[in-house]
Amino acid sequence: MAKKAIGPVRRTFTPWEDSTATPFIEFQNVTKRFGDFTAVDNLSLKIYEREFFALLGGSGCGKTTMMRMLAGFETPTEGSILIDGQDMHGVPPYKRPANMMFQSYALFPHMSVEANIAFGLKQDRMSKADIAARVTEMLRLTKLEAFGKRKPHQLSGGQRQRVALARALAKKPKVLLLDEPLGALDRKLREETQFELMNIQEELKTTFLIVTHDQEEAMTVADRIAVMDAGKIMQCATPSEIYETPNSKFVADFIGDINLIEARVVSKSEDGTIMDAPRIGCRIDSSQTTTVSVGDTVWYAMRPEKVRIELGETETPEINQVGAEVWDIAYLGDVSIFHSRVGEAEETSLRSTIANVTRLVERPLTWEDRVTLSWGRDAGVILSK
Amino acid sequence: MRNGPSWFNVTSLVVGFSFLYLPIVLLVIFSFNESRLVTVWGGFSTKWYGELFHNKQLLDAGKVTLQVAFLSASIATVLGTMAALVLSRSGRFPGRTIFSGMIFAPLVMPEVILGLSMLLLFVAIDQSRGFWTIIIAHTTFCMCYVAVVVQSRLVGFDRSIEEAAEDLGCPPFKTFFLITLPGILPAVIAGWMLAFTLSLDDLVIASFTTGPGATTLPMKIYSQVRLGVTPEINAVCTILVALVTMGVIAASVTTKRRETQRQRDERAAIAQG
Numbered sequence: 001m002a003k004k005a006i007g008p009v010r011r012t013f014t015p016w017e018d019s020t021a022t023p024f025i026e027f028q029n030v031t032k033r034f035g036d037f038t039a040v041d042n043l044s045l046k047i048y049e050r051e052f053f054a055l056l057g058g059s060g061c062g063k064t065t066m067m068r069m070l071a072g073f074e075t076p077t078e079g080s081i082l083i084d085g086q087d088m089h090g091v092p093p094y095k096r097p098a099n100m101m102f103q104s105y106a107l108f109p110h111m112s113v114e115a116n117i118a119f120g121l122k123q124d125r126m127s128k129a130d131i132a133a134r135v136t137e138m139l140r141l142t143k144l145e146a147f148g149k150r151k152p153h154q155l156s157g158g159q160r161q162r163v164a165l166a167r168a169l170a171k172k173p174k175v176l177l178l179d180e181p182l183g184a185l186d187r188k189l190r191e192e193t194q195f196e197l198m199n200i201q202e203e204l205k206t207t208f209l210i211v212t213h214d215q216e217e218a219m220t221v222a223d224r225i226a227v228m229d230a231g232k233i234m235q236c237a238t239p240s241e242i243y244e245t246p247n248s249k250f251v252a253d254f255i256g257d258i259n260l261i262e263a264r265v266v267s268k269s270e271d272g273t274i275m276d277a278p279r280i281g282c283r284i285d286s287s288q289t290t291t292v293s294v295g296d297t298v299w300y301a302m303r304p305e306k307v308r309i310e311l312g313e314t315e316t317p318e319i320n321q322v323g324a325e326v327w328d329i330a331y332l333g334d335v336s337i338f339h340s341r342v343g344e345a346e347e348t349s350l351r352s353t354i355a356n357v358t359r360l361v362e363r364p365l366t367w368e369d370r371v372t373l374s375w376g377r378d379a380g381v382i383l384s385k
Numbered sequence: 386m387r388n389g390p391s392w393f394n395v396t397s398l399v400v401g402f403s404f405l406y407l408p409i410v411l412l413v414i415f416s417f418n419e420s421r422l423v424t425v426w427g428g429f430s431t432k433w434y435g436e437l438f439h440n441k442q443l444l445d446a447g448k449v450t451l452q453v454a455f456l457s458a459s460i461a462t463v464l465g466t467m468a469a470l471v472l473s474r475s476g477r478f479p480g481r482t483i484f485s486g487m488i489f490a491p492l493v494m495p496e497v498i499l500g501l502s503m504l505l506l507f508v509a510i511d512q513s514r515g516f517w518t519i520i521i522a523h524t525t526f527c528m529c530y531v532a533v534v535v536q537s538r539l540v541g542f543d544r545s546i547e548e549a550a551e552d553l554g555c556p557p558f559k560t561f562f563l564i565t566l567p568g569i570l571p572a573v574i575a576g577w578m579l580a581f582t583l584s585l586d587d588l589v590i591a592s593f594t595t596g597p598g599a600t601t602l603p604m605k606i607y608s609q610v611r612l613g614v615t616p617e618i619n620a621v622c623t624i625l626v627a628l629v630t631m632g633v634i635a636a637s638v639t640t641k642r643r644e645t646q647r648q649r650d651e652r653a654a655i656a657q658g
Contacts, residue, residue, distance in 0.1 A: 093551045098552075100549070103545075104545050106549035108549075120555075124554060151650075
């Protein structure tokens with residue numbers, strides 16, 4: 001029996017590793033100032049054709065300004081933006097090969113769903129028959145066949161969101177810009193829509209640029225993520241690279257949950273680095289080689305799921321192993337997060353997670369249990385201060 | 386807390402409404418008076434309404450008034466909407482504060498001063514006064530009311546809708562007619578109706594700027610009343626009151642209906658998810 005396809009199979013796609021590939025969208029030293037406030041600060045970025053790219057950051061980090069500059073609603077104070085090799089300076093929004101899906105959806109309230117989708121096509125003076133065919137195709141793609149005659153206020157939030165997507169895709173843009181597209185949807189619908197977006201992108205082979213503050217969303221949909229802060233890109237890499245090897249304390253802290261341990265480099269070799277972490281009272285042995293010199297203080301960043309937690313305390317602290325006391329437990333259903341207090345003088349806690357593989361109500365670990373926390377040599381990353 | 390209105394509320398309501406509407410009610414009642422004497426009730430009759438339709442002077446004045454009101458309201462709506470757009474969309478430009486102040490000044494300016502200055506202007510440029518000078522004067526003072534109404538609507542208007550239209554390849558000028566105008570249309574219509582009413586009942590400015598052959602209804606009524614109130618005037622006023630009342634009721638019923646329909650649609654959309 002054939003397996004039921006849930007969508008096209010995703011293939012590895014890494015044009016950014018190919019130094020000969022020409023970028024499709026290019027930001028060259030772009031700066032945008034609003035009065036005294038610098039929203040985007042001397043930023044350069046290359047996005048490749050057919051890529052699903054995410055700009056991720058907190059509010060006010062400049063991600064929306066980047067998108068609005070690409071769409072033509074804002075002009076860069078300095079630097080230039082290229083789409084498909086063409087400098088976009090002085091090109092008004094209505095002549096750019098990019099279409100945008102707005103956060104508020106921005107549907108035309110006095111037009112039906114069909115008229116909304118047809119709006120952009122009419123501006124191109126397409127023939128009536130062609131417009132009708134394209135509208136039907138877009139309605140099918142976004143599963144809105146039954147709602148073509150409705151007005152936007154007669155639709156639910158999820159349907160409105162799909163109309164906005166259909167309208168933005170109708171003109172077959174070279175680039176689709178998505179501004180916090182799923183923010184207004186509830187969690188379940190959001191997850192479904194994320195996969196729908198990915199399938200649509202795979203089908204149309206259009207370059208997608210998404211702006212979001214939701215890291216889960218960015219990690220689900222995007223081929224690459226640029227983490228932004230204060231108008232700068234902190235790290236630009238694939239979701240797994242960003243999660244497993246963050247390049248700074250900011251990125252490590254921003255994406256997911258992490259233990260940040262202050263440590264001093266004791267010795268380093270080709271085989272790895274040994275650090276002393278007085279706050280948790282043990283030595284850390286890492287397989288990572290580092291450029292920082294011996295004696296420097298660094299952050300050792302370690303994801304909670306990389307930390308093993310076992311009942312019973314070790315007598316003597318060893319390398320990558322420390323005794324602790326369970327202090328707080330957060331039960332999340334699929335996993336439980338344990339906050340364990342380590343060290344004596346100061347209160348330092350390490351977080352570790354356990355997947356709840358059995359349906360036992362009685363947990364093997366409970367509050368005030370003495371436990372041992374341990375981790376492997378490749379559990380964390382060394383971040384210079 | 387007590388339920389229902391207190392005696393104080395009831396009294397103030399009654400006194401307030403009597404103060405507002407008693408004179409109008411009296412006027413309506415006396416328009417159906419049989420007697421020629423305005424203050425003496427001589428039995429019910431509609432004969433003054435019949436006479437009214439044979440009074441050519443009054444009918445002509447009525448026609449002039451409607452023409453003036455229609456034309457000046459229309460011109461004022463176009464100009465006022467443009468002013469509102471500039472004020473709410475152009476951001477900061479040199480002289481913006483002065484411009485907005487000057488647009489709204491006629492709202493608080495005494496009508497006498499406005500009328501007099503208009504008269505002086507027409508005299509200075511040697512413009513013979515009549516039908517068109519009234520229209521120009523009315524356009525001037527109605528325009529600022531339209532600007533206020535339209536601007537308040539533009540402030541609450543979601544600009545991303547216009548951006549979406551431009552993003553889809555629609556140039557700004559076309560976007561205004563296809564997207565912005567339908568959105569602010571209720572305010573534009575309201576502004577037009579306000580301007581129409583203001584022009585309809587203006588006496589002071591019209592008196593200053595009129596000339597031979599262009600007498601509006603308020604001017605005619607005023608000059609006739611000085612010779613003594615006739616039941617015919619009562620009848621004209623009753624018709625005016627009736628027209629205005631019907632207009633207001635029609636407008637509020639339509640708004641209410643549209644609102645309920647909209648709410649029902651939204652509930653249906655949420656229900657079927």
